[in-house]
Amino acid sequence: MKKVLFLFVLIFAVSACKKDDGSEDMPPLQQEISFNISHVTTPEGLKSDKDWDCKPYEPDYLEVTLNGQSFFPKVFRIDGILYSQNIRLNVDPGLESVRYRIDKFLLWFDGDTPETDMPGLDDTVVMGTPEYSSAYSVYVAHPLNYSIKVSVFENVEISMDVLCVQADSISLMKYSRDIMIRERRPSAKK
Numbered sequence: 001m002k003k004v005l006f007l008f009v010l011i012f013a014v015s016a017c018k019k020d021d022g023s024e025d026m027p028p029l030q031q032e033i034s035f036n037i038s039h040v041t042t043p044e045g046l047k048s049d050k051d052w053d054c055k056p057y058e059p060d061y062l063e064v065t066l067n068g069q070s071f072f073p074k075v076f077r078i079d080g081i082l083y084s085q086n087i088r089l090n091v092d093p094g095l096e097s098v099r100y101r102i103d104k105f106l107l108w109f110d111g112d113t114p115e116t117d118m119p120g121l122d123d124t125v126v127m128g129t130p131e132y133s134s135a136y137s138v139y140v141a142h143p144l145n146y147s148i149k150v151s152v153f154e155n156v157e158i159s160m161d162v163l164c165v166q167a168d169s170i171s172l173m174k175y176s177r178d179i180m181i182r183e184r185r186p187s188a189k190k
Contacts, residue, residue, distance in 0.1 A: 028090035033148070033156045035062065037075070037082040037107070039127060040139050040161050054164035057109035059126045063119060065104035072118040075107065082107075089150050097151040102144055105129040105160055127162040136163055 061074050062084045073085040091098050106129075111122035119125075130136040130143055137143035140161035148158055 026093040028092050029152055030088040031091050031150050031152065031154065031156070032086040032088055033150060033158060034073075034086045035064070035084040035158050035160050037062075037084070037127075038159065038161050039082070040163050055109070055124065055126050055166075057124060057126050059107035060110040060114070061108050061118060063104060063106045063108060064102060066100045066102060068103065070104070086155075091150060091152050095152070097149050100148050100150055102129075102142075102146045102148065102160075105144060105162070106165070107162060125165045128165045129160055129162050139163060 059075050059082065061072050064071050064073075064084075064087070066087075066089065071087045073087055075082055075084050077083070089098070089100060106125050107127040108119050109124045109126050110118075110120060111124065113120065113122055115121075115123075129140055129146075132143040132145060134143065140163065142160060146160075148156070150156060
């Protein structure tokens, strides 16, 4: 009887010490990316700088859409170069990298009234990256829909070119209709 009881206790102890094999649902890893943003001043082929006047606003935040999900990181300048704050993106367990597609890349001025819901009603588009099918896509290195690779344990800084956004260039850059309407309304602050 003692042997049976000892064997039962031994089996119970071994089964209770079963190692977790990690097969249960693991949360995705999060990797950080950021952007360094180059402003293309006057695209080659234009007759003069007057054809490409920029709005007199300094961008406050970036609207970037990656695989259909929008992010709104703040932007800042260091030595004249514009950078975004980091964005955390998911990399599923078991994968070493994931591809993300940049669908929208716009720099906004917040009208000196930061809101929690972005873009705010008084926000103004200052610069953006045109889509691949746009007539302006030849002026930037990576027009939209640009694909990036996000790898596990590797923070990535992505270089993007932007052009000034003007009321007449919005549709030519292939931006959505809601941005065109927003740009045609009178500005709340100047």
